[in-house]
Amino acid sequence: MSGLLRHPRAHLLLRLVLGGFFVFASLDKIASPAAFAKIVYQWQVIGPVPSNLVAVTLPWIELVAGLLLIAGVWKRESALVVALMLVVFIVAAGSVMARGIDVENCGCVSVAKGGPPAAWPPAWTKGVGWFLVSRNLVLLAASLVLVLVTPAWPGSPAPTPGANGPRSDAG
Amino acid sequence: MHWDRACYFRDMAVHWKRFILILVTGAAAGLAWNGASGRGFALGRSVLVQAGDELVEVADAGALLKRGALFLDARPRDFWRMSRIPGSLPLPEEEFDRAFAEAEPQLRRASGIVVYCSGFGCEASHIVARKLRERGFIAAILNEGLPAWQDAGLPVDTEPRS
Numbered sequence: 001m002s003g004l005l006r007h008p009r010a011h012l013l014l015r016l017v018l019g020g021f022f023v024f025a026s027l028d029k030i031a032s033p034a035a036f037a038k039i040v041y042q043w044q045v046i047g048p049v050p051s052n053l054v055a056v057t058l059p060w061i062e063l064v065a066g067l068l069l070i071a072g073v074w075k076r077e078s079a080l081v082v083a084l085m086l087v088v089f090i091v092a093a094g095s096v097m098a099r100g101i102d103v104e105n106c107g108c109v110s111v112a113k114g115g116p117p118a119a120w121p122p123a124w125t126k127g128v129g130w131f132l133v134s135r136n137l138v139l140l141a142a143s144l145v146l147v148l149v150t151p152a153w154p155g156s157p158a159p160t161p162g163a164n165g166p167r168s169d170a171g
Numbered sequence: 172m173h174w175d176r177a178c179y180f181r182d183m184a185v186h187w188k189r190f191i192l193i194l195v196t197g198a199a200a201g202l203a204w205n206g207a208s209g210r211g212f213a214l215g216r217s218v219l220v221q222a223g224d225e226l227v228e229v230a231d232a233g234a235l236l237k238r239g240a241l242f243l244d245a246r247p248r249d250f251w252r253m254s255r256i257p258g259s260l261p262l263p264e265e266e267f268d269r270a271f272a273e274a275e276p277q278l279r280r281a282s283g284i285v286v287y288c289s290g291f292g293c294e295a296s297h298i299v300a301r302k303l304r305e306r307g308f309i310a311a312i313l314n315e316g317l318p319a320w321q322d323a324g325l326p327v328d329t330e331p332r333s
Contacts, residue, residue: 033205034212038219041292048217048291056205056214061197068193077189147185 008151011075014142018082019069021139022062025109029059032111039107043128044099045092061085069146079146086140093136096128103128219297223304227311229319232285235311236325240283243274243310245295246317256287256320257328264295267302278308287313287320 004010029036037055041048061081068078089108096103105112106128124131205211212218220226227235236242242259244251248270251261260277262270271278278284284303288296293316300310313320321327 030201030204031210033210034218037212038292038294041217041219044290044292048219049215052212052214052218055218056211057198057201060201060204061194064193064197064200074186074189074193076185078193080185080190081193 003154005145005149006152006154008153011146011149011151012072014146015069015072015075015079018079018139018142018146019066022066022082023070024066026059026062026066028110028112029055029107030063033059035111036107039103039105039111042101042103043092043096044101045095058085076147079143083140083143083147086136086143090133090136090140093128093133097133101128106132108132217291219291219294221297221301224297224300225309225311226314227285228314229323229325232287232311232313232320233323233325235283235285238282240285241277241281242313243284243286243299245286245288245299246293250289252332254327254329255332256317257326259287259328262286262299264298267299271302271306278303284308284310285313286310287316290316290318 033056036059037052040046040051040055043051046054062085065078065081065085068074069082093106104123105126108126110126205214232240236256236258242256243262244255244259245262245264247265248261248263251259251263255261260270260274262274286296286300286303288294288299291314296312296316300312303310317327
């Protein structure tokens with residue numbers, strides 16, 4: 001298991017999946033910022049004006065971090081940004097669920113307004129609920145692997161403390 | 172397992188300037204896009220408020236209730252059945268035409284009309300007020316809806332209705 005988490009190809013796969021997901025998730029929100037703002041309001045975590053700022057800036061942070069992950073540039077830092085966003089999403093979703101607020105479309109990847117129920121994808125994949133929290137926990141685990149684990153080919157020596165930057169003893 | 176092998180992040184090195192730069196670049200791009208793309212919106216007020224919408228704050232709405240204004244509940248009818256501002260009528264957005272026909276005689280007699288729904292994230296009261304305006308009725312929208320009304324300690328009728 002430890003070898004798998006260190007394997008460079010595993011890191012490449014995680015970066016492409018995470019980065020691709022976040023780029024995809026940002027596009028509809030960037031195209032329709034006002035529609036996304038309405039969805040942020042429905043979460044009722046912060047007031048209208050702070051929600052506006054979140055609606056305008058968050059998708060672009062998702063896009064920048066996602067593109068960096070795909071490109072393999074500033075991998076650890078962009079993965080940390082993604083991890084931070086996922087923690088915020090998980091806490092906010094927990095707050096929405098605890099208060100019993102019904103959010104039909106979480107606004108995670110689409111800002112389409114809730115129309116008549118479609119057969120696919122099922123409604124429970126779009127709203128704020130346990131599916132969303134579980135999916136975000138999986139994505140968070142993936143992003144933390146990219147933050148915390150230094151890739152190394154099997155058989156190569158373990159990374160030497162101090163070999164990877166000024167904060168080599170962090171953690 | 173030896174500590175060196177067990178601790179994956181022993182050699183972790185996050186460049187915090189890069190981390191901050193990603194956040195700042197994303198936020199700046201978002202603000203620039205909002206200002207220059209033509210798809211943006213005014214950040215200083217609720218995006219639900221459009222030209223022609225008339226908002227009423229909860230304190231003023233309480234005074235309007237005492238003066239006999241008619242309150243309309245734009246939430247789904249089941250919510251109105253459970254609890255409502257005293258004397259309010261159901262006028263749900265999703266069944267507007269039918270509910271409007273039921274409420275029209277009282278709307279014509281009303282000295283003032285206030286529409287509310289379930290908070291600042293709820294658009295239904297805005298939509299219902301606009302539909303009423305199209306039909307010649309001037310209706311104010313209760314800012315931040317029923318939660319603000321309850322927070323202000325104003326009365327709520329919780330007797331179940333059929």
